[in-house]
Amino acid sequence: MAKEKSAIFIIFGGSGDLAHRKLYPSLFRLYKSGFLKDHFAVIGTARRPWSDDYFRETVVTSLKDYFDDSEEVMTEFAKHFFYQSHDVNDSEHYIALKNLASKLDDQFEAGHNRVYYMAIAPRFFGTVAEHINSEGLKASGYNRLVIEKPFGRDLDSACELNGNISKAFPENDIYRIDHYLGKEMIQDIPNIRKNNPKLEQALNNKYVSNIQITLAESLGVEDRGGYYETAGVLRDMVQNHIMQIIGAVASDEPESEDADVIHKNKTELFSSLKELSPEEVDQAFVRGQYDTDNLGDLKAYRQEDNVAEDSNIETFVAGKIEFDTDRWRNVPFYVRSGKRMPKKSSRIDIVLNDQVKELGIRPNSVVTLLIERENGHSILINGVNYKEAGQDFIKFPEEAEFDKAREAYESLIIDILSGNRVHFTLWDELRSTWKYIDTIRQRWDSQTPEFPNYLSGSMGPDASEMLLERDGNSWVWDD
Ligand SMILES: NC(=O)c1ccc[n+]([C@@H]2O[C@H](COP(=O)([O-])OP(=O)(O)OC[C@H]3O[C@@H](n4cnc5c(N)ncnc54)[C@H](OP(=O)(O)O)[C@@H]3O)[C@@H](O)[C@H]2O)c1
CATH class of the missing domain: 3.40.50.720 (NAD(P)-binding Rossmann-like Domain)
Known part of the structure; x- marks a missing residue:
C-alpha cells in the first residue's frame, strides 16, 4: 500500500x-x-x-x-x-x-x-x-x-552554479536529477550485485576483461538543435548518465543502505578517475558527427534546424575510461553514445576473462544488463536471456515484477518526497566528473575535427572500432 x-x-x-x-x-x-x-x-x-x-x-x-x-x-x-x-x-x-x-x-x-x-x-x-x-x-x-541537468557546462560554471544554490540550500536539501538514476535497471544494480555473490566476486581486475556502456539513439537531434549546439554528446551523456552508470556497476559494495555510505563509495570511485594528458585524449577518445544516411534521405547534423553549417559539435563519442584503484586498475571501461545509430539501445556489457572458471563461471562470459528491456529481456549471458543461458550465477526477481516498473521521474519524485537521496547526484561526484570531462573538451576545442565522419544508421566512425581493437577487444553490441 x-x-x-x-x-x-x-x-x-x-x-x-x-x-x-x-x-x-x-x-x-x-x-x-x-x-x-x-x-x-x-x-x-x-x-x-x-x-x-x-x-x-x-x-x-x-x-x-x-x-x-x-x-x-x-x-x-x-x-x-x-x-x-x-x-x-x-x-x-x-x-x-x-x-x-x-x-x-x-x-x-x-x-x-x-x-x-x-x-x-x-x-x-x-x-x-x-x-x-x-x-x-x-x-x-x-x-x-x-x-x-545540465549542472553547468564545465567545472568552472558548475562551481559557480553550485556556489549560488548552496548559499540558499544545504547540500542535503538539493536533489539533482539524473533521470538514468530513476531507471529500474540502474536502481536494481545494487540488488543484483548483492544477491549474486559470484558476480560480485568477479567484479574486479582479476576477472573482468573490460566493461562496456552503450547509450545509443536512432534519432537525430530533432527539434533540439539549438540546445545541442551548446552541449554535444560528451556533456549531454558522458559527464552525467554514463558516469553515474559506471558508479552503479563499479563502486565498492556499501556496508549499509545509507545514502551517505553509498555516495561515499561513488565519490571515491570518481575521485580515482585516471587523468588524461592532452595527447592521451587523442588515444582514448573518439568523436563523431552524423552525415546523411547511405540513401541521402536523412539530414546531416549540419543541415538540422538551428545548427551552424560548419558546426563542430559532436553527436557521437566513444572513449576508454580507467580508474586508479586496486580493484579496477587496468580494466578499460569503454563508453559510447551517439545519435543516428542503427537503433536505440542502452546497455552495460561486462566482459569476463578466462579466469572466471575459478568461480564456476564459463570462461569469457559476457553479462549484459539491458537498461531498457529489449524483447522482454533484462539480463543476458552471452546474448541469451540469463534464465536460458545454462549458467546459474545470476538470479533475479521474476520478470513480471519488472512489468510494474515505475517510470523514472515517478520513482525519483517518491524519493524526493521521502527524503531518500540515494538516486541523486551529489556535488562531490559532479566535481570529479566535470574535471575529467573538461580535459577532453579542452583538447577537442583546440583541434578542428573532420566532420561529418559517420553515416546516419551506422555504428559511428571507424575510429570507434579501432579504439577497442588496439587493446585486442571489440564492442559486444554491434547491431
Ligand atoms: N524538456 C525536457 O525533456 C528536459 C529534459 C532534461 C532537462 N531539461 C531541463 O529542464 C529545464 C526546462 O526545460 P524545458 O524543456 O521545459 O524548457 P521550456 O519548455 O522552454 O520551459 C521553460 C519554462 O520557463 C519559463 N520561463 C522562462 N523565462 C522565465 C522567467 N524569466 N521567469 C519565469 N519563468 C520563466 C517558461 O514560461 P514563460 O515563457 O511563460 O515564462 C517555461 O515555463 C531546462 O533546464 C532543461 O535543460 C528538460
Whole structure:
C-alpha cells in the first residue's frame, strides 16, 4: 500500500515542456497509486498570465496524451493545481508565491513541506534559489530544491552554479536529477550485485576483461538543435548518465543502505578517475558527427534546424575510461553514445576473462544488463536471456515484477518526497566528473575535427572500432 505523502510543489517553469511531458504525468501516476491523495497542491509558475482554470486545462490536455483514465479523474486531480504568474527576477512575485503556498498549505493540510522544482533554464537556478531564501518562502517542514541537468557546462560554471544554490540550500536539501538514476535497471544494480555473490566476486581486475556502456539513439537531434549546439554528446551523456552508470556497476559494495555510505563509495570511485594528458585524449577518445544516411534521405547534423553549417559539435563519442584503484586498475571501461545509430539501445556489457572458471563461471562470459528491456529481456549471458543461458550465477526477481516498473521521474519524485537521496547526484561526484570531462573538451576545442565522419544508421566512425581493437577487444553490441 502506498503511503500518502504531503507537500506543496512549486514548479518554476510550470508552463514548459518538461513540466507537461514529465512532471505532471508522473504526479498523476503518484495520485493514482495513492502516494499523492488529499494533502498536496501544485503551484505552476511562469511569466505568461494564465488563470488557474486555463492551467488546469493544459494539465488535463497533457495527461490525455499518456493516459486513458476518465476526464473526471483527471479533472479531480487538476483541482490540486494553481497558477501564479511570476518572473524569476522580480522579488515582489516571490512574496505572492509565498502567500499562495501558505494558503494552500492550510487548505490541503500539506504538512508545511515544500518541493521547489526548477523546470526552467539553468541560468535562473541561482536567482530562484536565492530569492526563495531571501523572501522567506521556506516553510517549517522540509524544503527540498530539485534541479535538472545540465549542472553547468564545465567545472568552472558548475562551481559557480553550485556556489549560488548552496548559499540558499544545504547540500542535503538539493536533489539533482539524473533521470538514468530513476531507471529500474540502474536502481536494481545494487540488488543484483548483492544477491549474486559470484558476480560480485568477479567484479574486479582479476576477472573482468573490460566493461562496456552503450547509450545509443536512432534519432537525430530533432527539434533540439539549438540546445545541442551548446552541449554535444560528451556533456549531454558522458559527464552525467554514463558516469553515474559506471558508479552503479563499479563502486565498492556499501556496508549499509545509507545514502551517505553509498555516495561515499561513488565519490571515491570518481575521485580515482585516471587523468588524461592532452595527447592521451587523442588515444582514448573518439568523436563523431552524423552525415546523411547511405540513401541521402536523412539530414546531416549540419543541415538540422538551428545548427551552424560548419558546426563542430559532436553527436557521437566513444572513449576508454580507467580508474586508479586496486580493484579496477587496468580494466578499460569503454563508453559510447551517439545519435543516428542503427537503433536505440542502452546497455552495460561486462566482459569476463578466462579466469572466471575459478568461480564456476564459463570462461569469457559476457553479462549484459539491458537498461531498457529489449524483447522482454533484462539480463543476458552471452546474448541469451540469463534464465536460458545454462549458467546459474545470476538470479533475479521474476520478470513480471519488472512489468510494474515505475517510470523514472515517478520513482525519483517518491524519493524526493521521502527524503531518500540515494538516486541523486551529489556535488562531490559532479566535481570529479566535470574535471575529467573538461580535459577532453579542452583538447577537442583546440583541434578542428573532420566532420561529418559517420553515416546516419551506422555504428559511428571507424575510429570507434579501432579504439577497442588496439587493446585486442571489440564492442559486444554491434547491431
Ligand atoms: N524538456 C525536457 O525533456 C528536459 C529534459 C532534461 C532537462 N531539461 C531541463 O529542464 C529545464 C526546462 O526545460 P524545458 O524543456 O521545459 O524548457 P521550456 O519548455 O522552454 O520551459 C521553460 C519554462 O520557463 C519559463 N520561463 C522562462 N523565462 C522565465 C522567467 N524569466 N521567469 C519565469 N519563468 C520563466 C517558461 O514560461 P514563460 O515563457 O511563460 O515564462 C517555461 O515555463 C531546462 O533546464 C532543461 O535543460 C528538460
